[in-house]
Amino acid sequence: MLRRKARRGQGDSVLDVPDDPLDAAQERRVRAVLALGGVPQTDLPDGVQQVRLRLLERAANGQEAPRDVSAWAAVVASNLAMDWHRAKRRQERLGERLAALRQSELPSGEDTSLLSLAVAQGLDELPDAQRQVVVLRFYADLPVRDIAEQLAIPEGTVKSRLHTAVRALRARLHEDEVV
Secondary structure, X not given: OOEEEEEOOOOOOEEEEEOOOOOHHHHHHHHHHHHHOOOOHHHHHHHHHXXXXXXXXXXXXXXXXXXXXXXXXXXXHHHHHHXXXXXXXXXXXXXXXXXXXXXXXXXXXXXXXXXXXXXXXXXXXXXXXXXXXHHHHHHOOOOXXXXXXXXXXXXXXXXXXXXXXXXXXXXXXXXOOOO
16 A cells, blocks of 8 residues: 655654555546446445445555555455445345235225224224224324323323223224234
């Protein structure tokens, strides 16, 4: 690795300050390899920095500088391009899995009607106090604090009633084999 000697002030203390490990031509070559490898223009500066970082890490670990830094940097850039594509494929597969989960979670029109009817029947069977907090929470979309204020009851009571009501509705839906 190239190093330059820098003098501070008038004293004889000499510091080793590393030069940029890539010169302009090497940086252009790294950018070209990354671009040809399919890395988008917006990610090229990050790729160049990764190559610099790996070269600096080699020096920090006491390894010798590569004999041909330009060739070494091109190989590292090529590997980074492959890593970029692998990460992109992973993201795409994850997106596909999430989309498939969303599709499987969405019931059909007939299933939705059946579920709505079962929930309505389940709500009718709940005690008035539990039905009231369920409707305010899930249909009016009020937070627990607002429900407590509206009904003039403690927040803990609202939470308790919600918990009991949801458990009863869930049991009813499982019992009727709707869910």
